[in-house]
Amino acid sequence: MPSVLLLGATGLVGAHLAADIKRSRPDWPLTAFYRNQxxxxxxxxxxxxxxxxxxxxxxxxxxxxxxxxDIVINAASSFDADLINLIISGMEERPSTSPKGTLIHLSGTGNFIDYGTTGNFNPESKVWNDDNEEDIKLINKDMFNGATDVPVLEAGQRGKIATYIICLAVTSGQSAFGPTAQLGVGYNIFVGLAKGLGFVPYVGDGTGVVSTVHVQDAVPFITKIVGVAGTQEPQGSAYSRYYIVHGERFAWKDFSGALAKVLYTKGLVSSPEPKKISMDEAGVGEVKHLIAANMLVKGDHAARMGFKPVQPSMLVSMQKDIGEHVF
Ligand SMILES: NC(=O)c1ccc[n+]([C@@H]2O[C@H](COP(=O)([O-])OP(=O)(O)OC[C@H]3O[C@@H](n4cnc5c(N)ncnc54)[C@H](OP(=O)(O)O)[C@@H]3O)[C@@H](O)[C@H]2O)c1
Known part of the structure; x- marks a missing residue:
């Protein structure tokens, strides 16, 4: 039985994933690593x-x-290059008498924004598809999650370990720990931006699109890849073992409208309506690029592997996820 290590076990994804792995592979020894006792x-x-x-x-x-x-899952950070390099260096030190280690890394579709600045839909923008290895080869360290994706892909190509990357769209859903636990990276980014501004922003006419997924759609797929990693020889190149999981795609203005409504009920912003701003008014840092851009992805490979979103839209789920959250 392959042993599995889960890093980021207390996160939005990690806590659901721990339970799902034990449901699906009860005999595989699972270690959860976390700091919150x-x-x-x-x-x-x-x-x-x-x-x-x-x-x-x-x-x-x-x-x-x-x-x-035997299998290491990084559900902790897709931004921390030091962490991923540490994990890889440990895994690559496994003695040749042990089975090759497998790294399953979670990434994000923030990689694939078009860096538009108008906030408007751009029909010319590239649609990134996990079925096209040439798209995945274009991932570089300047992308949102490039600092971790690139070393993972390079390690997979070196071949001392096998690698799989599951790239999540902006993720909705509630923590397995209930309302006081992690909201998850996506919600934290957009709620944090709104709290800082005092209102929920959108840029331009807000027709630029964001891709989303529900945690309870993403997790069974991650578990499936854990199963593949523990029972099959890795197929193809590291670039072909990159899966984009996304459900609904909608306009930023709709996302902002739903977010404003729920944050207003929580007393966190001054209006239940989102406010139109320019990208420069959205402050400093990388987040403003997300809301001004288009995030166009397709997960044809993940779909062939069985990924099928069935959970409610993030526009609906958000009212419960954030509405019931204890800030
Ligand atoms: N949620 C999304 O919208 C989204 C979208 C795309 C990609 N992703 C990626 O998917 C992965 C999981 O996301 P998530 O939303 O589940 O993340 P999350 O809820 O923020 O959870 C992060 C986890 O990492 C742990 N962690 C952070 N720093 C740590 C440290 N110094 N030492 C030990 N543990 C530490 C946290 O532990 P504590 O509980 O102790 O803080 C928590 O268990 C991340 O790589 C994220 O970038 C997420």
């Missing part, structure tokens, strides 16, 4: 076999755990 009861309840408390600053521990396990 109040989560112990949850992980015992979902039959995680081993709990290791620690932070990513415990570099020797992260490296030795990565070396020890």
């Amino acid at each position: 109040s989560a112990d009861e949850y992980f015992s309840r979902v039959y995680v076999d081993r709990i290791v408390h620690g932070s990513f600053s415990d570099t020797d521990l992260v490296k030795s755990l990565s070396k020890e396990h």
Whole structure:
């Protein structure tokens, strides 16, 4: 039975994933790594076999755990290059007598925005497709998640470890821990922007598009890839083992409208209506690029592997996900 290490176990994706892996592969020993000790009861309840408390600053521990396990899942960060390089260096030190390690890395479709600045839909923009290896070869370190995707793809091509990348669209859904837990990276970005501005923004006419997925659609697919990684030899190149998972795609203005409504009910913004601004008024940093741009992706390969979104639209889910969240 392959042993599995889950990093980021207490996150929006990680907590659902731990439970789903144990449901689907009850005999595979699963180690959950996290720092929040109040989560112990949850992980015992979902039959995680081993709990290791620690932070990513415990570099020797992260490296030795990565070396020890047959499958390592990074559900913690798609931005932290030091972390991913540490994981890879540990995995590549596995003795030749052990089975080759497999890294399953979660990334994000922020990689594939067109860097438009008007906020308007651009029918000429590139649609990135996981079925086209040439698209995946274009991923570079300047992209939103490029600092981690590139070393993972390079390690996969070196071949000392096998790699799979599952690239998530902006993710909705509620934490498995209930309303006081993580909202997840996507919600944190957009709620944080709105709280900072005091209102929910959109840029231009707001027809630029965002791609979304529900955590309960994404997680069974990640579990499926864990199963593939533990039972089959890796097929093709590292670029072909890159899966884009997305459900609904809608205009930023609709996203902002739904977000404004729920954040207003929580007393976090001054109006239930979103406000039109220019990209420069959205502040500094990378986030303003997201809301001004188009995020056009297709997951034909993931769909062939069985990914099928069935959960409610993020426009609906958001009212519950954020509405019931305790800030
Ligand atoms: N949610 C989205 O919209 C979205 C979209 C695209 C891609 N992704 C990617 O998918 C992955 C999972 O996302 P998510 O939304 O589930 O993330 P999340 O809810 O923010 O969870 C992050 C996890 O990483 C852990 N972590 C962070 N820093 C740590 C440290 N220094 N030491 C130990 N643990 C640490 C957190 O632990 P604590 O609980 O202790 O903080 C938490 O378990 C990420 O790589 C993310 O970029 C997410």
